């Protein structure tokens with residue numbers, strides 16, 4: 001059987017990551033932008049002499065081809081390259097939402113081309129080893145599927161086989177709604193003109209996770225988050241429910257409706273985590289969380305109303321989602337987010353303190369008000385499906401936090417590595 005040559009279309013962050021790893025494992029690949037690649041990849045690929053000059057007929061070279069472009073562009077790009085795809089090739093995409101990708105591949109590729117898509121559930125700077133890698137056998141023989149499994153085995157990822165609808169359902173539950181929460185935090189902090197790590201009430205413990213992950217998301221490209229939220233029809237519903245949960249909890253807090261508020265929070269916690277103190281080990285521990293601060297950790301931690309987290313658990317409960325069901329196909333950010341939610345709900349003292357703070361202490365009220373407005377704004381933006389509006393909203397906040405990205409990425413990488421290694 002001839003060895004696969006991999007054609008990579010879209011040499012952005014993920015395309016480069018795939019190229020580096022595939023090439024280091026000895027596979028030959030060709031790309032749509034090899035001149036741009038030379039400075040970045042030559043040190044890695046110099047022994048394999050695997051670069052071929054840019055060629056319009058790129059896809060004719062590949063016996064396997066991957067499309068690594070912006071999700072929103074997938075249809076245009078597949079249409080462009082489909083015509084020159086080699087007979088009998090195996091083609092797939094790596095976008096974060098599979099419905100439009102599969103639709104484009106099925107529509108434009110010749111019938112003698114097989115379709116196997118994939119999705120690495122992590123960003124380009126995370127070590128793929130042990131992380132989930134979804135494989136979708138859309139239109140292919142068992143033998144071809146095995147060839148792709150073998151090719152991608154060089155990542156050391158945990159391969160998970162799903163259908164495209166299963167993939168989109170799970171990623172709507174995990175990624176899209178997680179991002180909505182962090183995007184809203186950033187928008188709210190900006191609206192109040194706050195760098196949270198400079199304020200003692202946002203430093204230490206689970207506050208570190210909120211700040212670091214918020215900054216990590218805003219340091220990435222807007223189109224990654226826009227694509228997986230706007231193009232995934234199920235994501236809209238989840239994000240809408242998250243905004244509804246935030247709003248309803250905020251109204252109860254603001255109206256001082258302690259009984260209703262407490263009942264709602266506790267019943268959501270029970271639905272998602274079972275009775276407090278259940279036997280499962282906690283995903284996160286205090287000493288781990290305190291290490292990763294961008295500011296000075298105060299001796300005495302300020303209690304927080306944690307509206308962001310209470311609403312997340314309320315949202316899972318209202319949608320009947322068991323977040324643990326999705327661990328097999330989850331991103332590092334989702335696992336951290338689930339970890340801090342669990343930490344709050346399964347520490348009875350912390351949950352009591354949070355409920356009391358939410359109702360009695362008004363020092364977080366302005367932050368919570370801005371957070372509610374932000375969550376609704378992001379939900380509306382995704383509902384309207386406007387990429388340009390999403391880009392404007394994202395980049396406005398991105399610009400505000402830009403000066404702290406280098407620190408946040410360094411601390412965030414460390415945090416993700418240490419916490420995920422231990423969990």
Ligand SMILES: NC(=O)C1=CN([C@@H]2O[C@H](COP(=O)(O)OP(=O)(O)OC[C@H]3O[C@@H](n4cnc5c(N)ncnc54)[C@H](OP(=O)(O)O)[C@@H]3O)[C@@H](O)[C@H]2O)C=CC1
Pocket residue numbers: 009010011012013014015032068069070071073077080094095096097120121122123124221223224227228
């Ligand atoms: N970043 C992440 O954390 C993850 C991203 N993904 C998904 O992977 C895909 C790529 O993301 P990412 O690498 O981060 O994004 P990037 O913006 O870094 O890369 C996209 C690349 O596609 C190129 N491109 C666009 N149109 C064409 C074309 N017609 N021919 C050739 N190249 C083209 C762009 O080139 P140019 O800039 O010159 O237009 C760019 O280099 C997205 O669909 C994303 O959702 C999945 C998992 C994680």
Ligand SMILES: O=C(O)C(=O)Cc1ccc(O)cc1
Pocket residue numbers: 095096120121122123175217224228331332333334
């Ligand atoms: O872990 C996350 O949620 C990220 O932000 C990185 C990311 C973005 C898009 C994907 O399709 C997969 C992973």
